[in-house]
Each structure stands twice: as structure tokens, then as C-alpha cells.
Amino acid sequence: MKIAPSLLSCDFSVMGDEIKRMDIAGADWMHLDVMDGHFVPNITFGAPVIKWVRPYSDKPFDVHLMISEPLRYIDDFADAGADIITFHVECDSDIDATIEKIKSRGIKPGLVIKPNTPAEAVFPYLDKLALVLVMTVEPGFGGQSFMADMLPKVGAIKAECQRRGIDLLIEADGGIGEATIAQAAQAGIDVCVAGTAVFKAEDAAKAIAKLKAY
16 A cells, blocks of 8 residues: 655645655655635645645655646646646546646546545546545545545445456545554555644654555
8 A cells, every 4th residue: 555645734834844754754655735725615735836845755746636627727737746636526627638638748647536426426537547536534624534434435436447447546535544544455445645644643654654554
């Protein structure tokens, strides 16, 4: 299992150093949550910030766009150094066009589903994706409790991929830590986004190692 620390839980005043700290601690990816204050009721940071912190690690930058019109901004995030761009199936942009735009920039595309969105919403796009991100909290704020009732979506997506011979990763984001990682692993999740569980740990390396052990 890959662990992707969520920069939403870091100290924004030293974000570059926080990325470096997670890199040294054994993180596989860096997860960067972009929020526009419209699609979700919070605002974080945009492409300029990602561009400035990109040199602090050569690990993949997993950029999660919680924004209403992702298609308008793909070039910005590609130029900033994103390796993976995930966006919501519930957004206002054309899904196919957004996926194709991401791929045209040599970046891996992913789709995200909110807790109230069924797994089947991503089925029409599975053969075009590198990953699907299943939200295990309502998107917008860190530190929320893990919603275990989202895990059947993982099985449904995996079963559909197996039926169609599609190979992609399934990522989960929200409330994942030492107390919930076992459930995520048993569900078949490939990449876990972890925020407070690693950034607030006394020893980030030990915290990440424990999560990876599952």
C-alpha cells in the first residue's frame, strides 16, 4: 500500500520543509488538496504554491482538484509540476474533455467521488483513468472521522475493473490512520491519503511505516 501524506494537515508557513520531512519519512506520494471555496466550503492554495514547493521532493505530486471547473486550470497545474491530477465526477466541467486534457499534458488522470455519489458514476470512464479516489469523508476539511460505509464502493469499482480487464489504482482519502488503515487495506485500497495521522505524529517515519505495514 502506498501512503500519500495530505499537505492539508501540514504547517503551511513551512510547506516546502513539511514536504521534505514527509519525503524523508518514507512517503510514496504527496497529496495536495486544491479547494476553491465554491465546490467545497473551504479555500486552500492553487498552482503557484504547488510550483514553489515542487523542488522540495521528487516524489509524485498527487493533486486533488476540489474545484467547480477543473478543465479551465489543467494547464496551470501541469505547469506547476503535478504528476497526477484527480478531479470530481460531480464537477461542472465535461468529464471526458478534462480527462483528455490531463492526458495530453503527460499527466495521470483520476476521478473522485464524494460520499453521496455511487461507485457506478465512474464506470463509464474507467478505461481512461489511472486511478479512482473514493472519499471517506465529506471533502473540504481535514481531521474528519473515517466513513467505513464508503468501503463497499472500492469493491464495486475493483469488480468492474476486473470484469473489463482494466488495471488502475484505487485511492482513499479521509480519516485514515492507525485505527482505520486495516479496514482500508482489507477493502483493497492501493493508496491511502493520511493527514493528521502522519503530520501530527511524534515520529512521522514510524507513523508511515505502521500504515504501510497493512
